[in-house]
Amino acid sequence: MHRYRVCVADDCVETATVLCEGLALHNYDSIAAYSGEEALQVCQEGDVDLILLDVYLPGIDGYEVCKRLKQSTKTRNVVVVFVTVKGAQEDISRGFALGAADYITKPFNLPMVMVRVDAAMRRREGAPTIDTDLENSPETIYTDPLTGLRSGQYLLQRLQEEVEKAHRYDFPVSCVVFDVDDVRPLDADLGPVSLDDLLAEVAMTVRKYSRAFDVVGRYDGTLFAAILPHTPLADATKYAQKIMYEIDATTFSDPNFPTEASLSVGIAACQNGSAHGADYVLGEAMRGLFQAKSLPGDRLVARSLSAG
Template identity: 30%
Template sequence: MANILVIDDSRLIAHVAKNMLTARGHEVTVATNGEEGLEAVATIKPDLILLDLIMPGMDGYAVCEKIKGSPATADIPVIMLTSKAETADKVRGLEAGASDYVTKPFEEGELVARVNTHLRIKELYESLQETNRQLQELANRDGLTGLYNHRYFQDAMTKDFQRAMRYHESLSCVLCDIDFFKKFNDTYGHQTGDIVLSTLARIVEDSLRDTDLAARYGGEEFALVLYHTPAAAAFMVAERLRESVEQHEFIANDLSLSVTISVGVATYPHPDIPDHKTLIECADKALYKAKENGRNQVISF
């Protein structure tokens, strides 16, 4: 059941509300003033708050505004408890961010019904947020490999390069391309080619830190973003990846395949790299050089 916070300076009202809600299986915490209530909000992160409108010191309006003003607590529904029946007071409470109100003295049925309604709305909202998060994650992923897609990589590079410039951090871009990939499709079929791509994606993921980023750049080309990684360290990461691919046995439809990659590395800061587009272009130039030099090697810009 839900974790509910009651903020009310009337011990009688707080006791009655707690008994009513505890009987319904909820866990109820009581605070007797605004300051104590805000401390409880920060500590227990309640699912719902019952908030008295008129209290000495910090009143319910001010408490509600602080709760709604913090990103950490803004989504917690607040039901105001008020002995005032004037419309203006209710409107002021709703403008402060309250979701609803109950006039004191309240009936058990009304209080429980309003609490359950807003708990259900919160539950549905959180479910919708999670669904949207999952959909956004799917939109950012390549359907075959599960790595981030080209668009997400470009967006990330734009932001990451700006941060690297601002904080004087190292940022490395690695582009790798499967050598002679066309022969896998032409000789064994596109299904085998897809297995090679998916297998390589797993090797790429395993070679990186959790904080780094891997994406399918396009076709048989993959992109890596290495954060706080200077040029020498980025070359070592790329070389380890190249060796891992060369040593791995790719199994596809009962076939054992040997796969190699060519890799280009570029790192900011560099006198010839003023922006993220140039960083990617320089990594691409290094990749082209690696292929031109005979493939299955790492070249740094």
């Protein structure tokens, strides 16, 4: 499968690194450029599919970079997404007038940047673009705006579909529910990192360990859920444990509020679908989660649902 290549053009090394790491987690290849001239060179020589482009670059600014990319027959098909602090309406209008596919203002939400990159690449590959009402499009309605994962509404619909398919075609499916709890600031005076930042980082971890065909989302508040098709209870438990261990081992920081956190997990697995509906399967996973919260150590309760 072809991996898209993204140039990240930003004179701030830290910002470029964060964007490159986020792209890697979402199966994109990336290369950083720290000036306008370097960005142009990378795009001309590096088989680049998309560029995340800051406006404030040394030498040639981002607007001029975009203009030159669109004027060249070699680079005119590079998808341009501005990521910049210049967020006035005239700035945004100028970016789109130069041929940008999207315009994101800083400070950005990394998971949502990845959602916008995915959407821009789908449009380039010929996905329908007639409906330009992004706020009411299915992509937005079914996406959690904080984490970039799927919404609770979407999770329920997909869980019903997967349970029915598992029953029809005779394969297992598992539902895993995570809750973020036991948030511990390492510096009592500074306090913990903001909850939004913590949830965004947890979302990145969940996505990192999930397969392309798994369905992962933020169900509600601090609750995350994953639907794992073709996955028996033992494998779902291993999946959840990997995520739990990484969260336990991570010090979250933004960057001055060092914080640790833990997860509680409930798992419900249906062998062959067991003819159960989504509400029942999710309810059993939630029941396991509530039981797990009372356990010491690795707070995880997994259950196999009997045939219905």
